[in-house]
Amino acid sequence: MPLDHDAITALAPDQASLKAANGLTKAKKWPLRAQSEADHLVWGECQGSGANPYRTVFDTANHSYKCTCPSRKFPCKHVLALMWMFADDPSPFQPDAVPDWVSDWLGRRRTTGSKPADSADKSAVGKSLDEARVETPDKLTDPKVEARRQAAAEKRAKDTEAALFAATEDLQQWISDQLRTGLAGFLHDMTDRCRSIAARLVDGKAQALAGRLDELPAKLMPLNAEERLETALLELGKIVILTKAWRKNPSDPELRRSVATSETRESLFENPAVLRVSSHWEVIGEEIVTRRDGMVSQATWLLNLGEGPDFAVLLDFFQASLGRRSSAFVMGEQFEAELHFYPARMPLRAILGERKPGGSEKIVWPSANGSDPLTPFLDAQDAAPWLTRGPILLPAGRFCRAGTDIWWQSADGQHALRIVNTPPAHVAGMQLSSSVGLWDGKRLSLLGAQSNWGRIQLHD
């Protein structure tokens, strides 16, 4: 992805950061500005309020960054300012050898979350970029220690599975109790009841289910009474399907991910069986949700412009207390990359593998298949009935009113889907040649569309 103003704007955590960065884009503030084109690195030293300048570095290839300032915003204003100046005019950035602190950061970044680094070697002086990039071989371990470690891991896995079985049984009983005692009471007291069962599920190591139950009241609260009951039944019913399916096949990675926790990124990269799809992708929308547990989930939806699954979603979680984290993408951006999909019956969640710089030619969207735009959703329900919603590609259509509700209607008038996110009046007046949205079985949340006014963003 080229480092342009749109990319920098998208990276900024908020408007205030961009404004603050703008104030730092003056050469006098930066005693040092340098780059290594071969290493895709740009760094600088910014004179802050302290005695020492802040050291700031970013990678022009993937826009990762680091700054020594104490800001809790990511990226901070220094990173944004440095990117901004570089995007505007790279000529004042002198070509230079990568300094130690940059190599150090690079080394830590490349080894984070993987195998432990050799601390003795790493603390040595004379570090270089080449050294930082060298993969450190595993330490040789004592076979007895390794056997004990494996035995302990197996025991932990068994204990976890037992805890999960107990937790899911507890959850099923809890759902039965809600039906027996009446959903009217549940809807009246759902916050406390969901909080209580979610806490028990956390104790039972079923974090994913716990998060889902914890979020249920927030999902139901904005709805009217009729929709609230419908959605509560739908959500509880889906949880029943999920828990029943998992209890029958506890080793299924897709089901386990929905009940407990996800696989690590590293395990996905190392697993040769995962689906890898190299294609051109378009960033179609982003959903950022702050959860009750203090975490923020950031979902970036991608439309496949080539062969393979029609869509992918990149899911990230981070602490809400850190402020809004940067998005590595600009809405509508197209890029070529290999995605590694989490194993699933209908592969959707993925992580970004190798990414290539995108060409300037825009690739047109694929056409919506079949006569019924909901067919892919229904197929997904047949394969994985525990799924609650999925992305769909819609054919030509338009916005319509029905009372106070807004609907998407296909151009031939054959299909109509109720829309969650009301577009501004001038957007509602556009003719849509193709749209992408998330369908939950009842309502459509539109992400982006191609229209007679070009590509428009409907949710970002």
Next chain:
Amino acid sequence: MTELSQSLEKIKSRWMVGGSAAEQAPPELRVCLGGADDPELALLAITAQAGIVAFRSAPSAELTPYAALPELPLPTLPEQHRSIFRRIFALQKISNEQSNLLLHFLASRGYVTHPADFMPSRFDDLPACYGPWNGWDEREAVVSNLELSEEAWDHFLPGERVNALFDMRRQDAGKARSLIEAKAEQLPAEQRLRVIQCLGQNLSQGDIPFLEKLVGSDRSQKVQALATAFLARLGRNLDEAENAQELADFHQAGKKGLINRKTIVSARKLKTAAQRARRSELYEIVSLPGLAAALQMDPDALIASWQFGEDVMDASFCGLVARTGSDGQLSACVDRVLSEKSAAADTLPPLLERLSAEDRKRHLPKILAKEEHGFDTALSCMHGYLGTIGTADLEKAPFLTELLAAIRAQADDEKKTGQTALIQEALFQLGLMADPVAAQASINTFLTAGMSRADAALLILQLNAALTPGDPS
């Protein structure tokens, strides 16, 4: 399907109040549930799944498509320039007036904004090309091809009528007057005033009967005052002798020069605020011919004799000429302001409003060379042809030197932020006025002076430099 739907409703109702709902399930489902570990949970799973795969919600009322957003007569900003346009709004506090000017600038280059980047909410002061977006979703007919007439009057929005009437006055002043005469009476006072202002375009003797009728019978004092001012421009004697004499008494006529004894008229120094307030009030109601007559002078002679040098009085006098002077008197007054060193440029805007774009364009180099503390007058002079000043004219502007000094001072000392607002405002105005070559030259000059290329204040100049007139490539 209806049977299943009814059964599901009964099941939900049962769960709502509590208890087992298995008995409410259709017989074929009950058979399946018999083999389940927990029939109630199995029924819940089936109910949930049926809700999203077996049924689709239908609209509660007939679907009404939204009216299509009309295309505008100009193309939208080219894709590659939209990002910088969006950043202008994202990084700067843009007032309504500035956003209007920006849209006027785009229109003068042959473009309109993309609705997804910026959708105007008010259209009164926007270029006429935005007319189709004004109330587009509430109107059935698009008036772009409709000609304003008595029959079509109600199909036009107030702003569109004014634009159409101005055009009609240029083509056929009598026809426009007849239309205004027929329809203005039905309008509320504010709209009536705007419609009657159109008579200022190509004002002629033929308008006198209608104007006299307005002075005698219109319900709005503002409309009466406007009609009176128009009559004064046409040289009609008004019943204002008493007020004119009172205003004249606030002035004094004298002689200046040793050899060529030239008559000069200047304002007396007044002692009290009440006197000054009364004089200001009189300037709003007395006409130029009336004041001249009270001073026993010809209006042309009064303009030639006015002693410039006192900004407040000069502004009042120029306002008087702009309101009630004939076209020739107006032009003479503009020439005097531009030629008098002691006359401030900011007395010009009311006079310039009455000049044609060509006349304003002719005066622009002199205005630029005269304006020392800003570009306000030059900008108001450029209405209708923004983005056309060349480098040669710009370089003569004394304010550019002042601006450069402020930029250098700020670049030399970051703590000197007192001039930031001035710099931002001036660069915004410059960005609207310069042609692409001058805009690029200005950017280079400011960068050399120490400004950062990434400074948001340069955005409008950058957009200007990148946007080739009428070339959507």
